[in-house]
Amino acid sequence: MLFNRSITTQFTIVFVVALLLVVGSFYLVLDSVYRNELKSQAETVADNVDAFGSWVSQYGRVWVRDDNKSYLGQVTLVSAPDAAGGPAAADVWHFYSKNPALAQREFSEVVEKSASPAKFRVTSHNFMNPVNKPDAFEAKALERIRAQHLAEYYEMSPDSFRFARTLYVKASCLPCHASAENAPADVKTRYGTERGFGFKEGEVAGIISVRLPVRSFWKVTTDVVGPLQIALLVSAFVVAVLFIQFTVVRPIKRVTSAAERISVGQQADLGAAGLKRTSRNEIHQLVLATERLRASLAMAMQRLTKKQNPPTPPNPPA
Template sequence: MAERRISFFSIVLIMALLCVTIYASGEAIYRNQAVAQARTVADMVENIGKWASTFGGMWIKNNKGKELDLGSHLDTMIVTPSIANSSEISSSEADEIIQFHLKNPALIQREISDFTEKSSSTTKFRITSDKFMNPKNAPTGFETTAMNEIRKNNSKEFYTISDGQLRYARALVATEACMRCHDTPAKAPASVRDLYPNQGYGYEVGKVSGVISVTVPYTFSLIELIKDLSLWFWLAVSALVVTILSLSRKKTAEHLND
C-alpha cells in the first residue's frame, strides 16, 4: 500500500512539474513575441525618422482654413500661384495663396503617433524625452524610469509588464541633426526659440536624449495557452502521461509479484 501511495504521489508530482513547465514555457514564448512586436514598431518609428532626416524634414501643404497647433511646425512658407508649378495647382486653387509648414523628423514621428493614438490599433507608440519642448511630449512615469534604467545600465532598451500591457522603451541617442534645435537656445532656430525659450535644450551628441515608447497588449493566460497550443502538442503530452502511468503500473505489479 505504501508503495502504491508513493507511486501515486510520484505521478502527481511529475504531472505538476509538467504543467508548470508548459505554463512557464508558454509565458516565455508569449513574452518574447510581445517584445519582438514592440521592437518591430520601434524599428519602423526609427526608420521614419531616418527617412525624414534625408530630406532635412518635410514641407507639408496646409489644408485651407486649418488652424495649426502651437508647436506643430518649425517654419512657414507662403507660395503664390505665379511661383508654384501650375501643373500642380487645381483650378480652384489658382487664385489662392498656398501655405506650407515645415516639420522636422521628430514632429513627423509625433504626428504619426497622434494619428495612431486615435486609431483602433491596440499597439501605440510615442517619442519622449526628459528634456522635452512641447508639454504634450512629457514622459510618463514608466518612460522616466526607462530613461533612468537605460542610462544607468548603459542598455538600449527596457520593458515592464503590468495591467495587461507590455511597456517597451528604446533609447534614442542624440545626433548632430538633433543639435540644430536641442543644443542651446542661442543656437536654435528663431522659430523654435520663440516657442520654447528655455526648455528642451541641453542634448549631447552620442548620449541618450529620450526614448521611443511602445505599448503592446499583454493578455497571456492559461486558457489562451491551451487554445494556442496545437492538437499535436496535446497528443504528445497525453502519450507521455499514458507512458508514465503504464510504467508506474508495471513497476507496482512487479513489486506485488515479488
C-alpha cells in the same frame, strides 16, 4: 505512510506530481519564449519609428498643405500672374513643415487611435513639447538609461510590456536642440525657449517608448486548454493506471493469494506453466521463483513424510 498505500494510489500521486512538474517547466519555457517574442516585437516597432524618422530627416523636413495645427515652419505660395499680364486667378497655397520628431508624434497619434495593439511615442527627460512629457515608466526608463548608459530598458507588468530604446544626440540635432539662442526662429516661436535645449552630441536625447499588451499565462491557458485537451490528459492517466493494474497490481495479487494457499498446505496454481525462464519481466521472474519455492517445499514435505512412516522392509529371502 505513503509507502503503505496501494500501488494505484501511489501511482496516482506520482502522476499528479509529475504533471505539475511538467506544467511548471512548460510555464517557464513558454514565459521566456513569450518575453523574447514581446521584446522582438517592441524592437521591430522601435525600428519602424526610427526608419520613419530617417525618412523625414533625409529631406530635413516634410511639407504639407493646409495643416496649421501642428507644424514648425510655414510658407505661402501665390501663383504668378499669367503671361498676358492680366489679373491672375489668385491661387494661394499655405505649406507647413514638419521635422522628424513632430512627424513621429503625429504618426504615433494615428497609431494610438488605430486598431494596432502596439503603441509608441517619442519622449525625453528634457522635452520640447509638453505633449511628449514622459509617463511614470518612461521617466524611470530615462533615469536608468542615463545613469547606467543603457541602450534599451524594458519592464513587464501584468497587463503590458513596456520597452524603451535610447536616442542619442547627433550633430544633426544640434541646430534645434543645442541652445535656445541659436535655434531656428520657428522653433522658438512655437515651443518657447525653456525646454528641449542644452543637449550635447553623444548625450541621451530621449527614448522611443513602445507599449504592447500582455496576455496573462492563465488567460492563454484557458484559451488553449479545452474539453478535448482535458479528455486527452484523463485518457493518458487511464491508460497508465490500466497498465499498472494489468502488469503489476493483478499479477502480484495472484502470487500473494497463491503463496497464502501454499503456506497452509493447499494446492495452488501460480500460472507459471506458460512463462519463459528468459523473460525480462520482473513479475514473471517473481512467479517463476515462487513456483520453484513451491516445488522445493513440496519435495521437503515429501521427504519429511517418508521419514515419519518408513517403508516396510522387503521380505527376507526365503
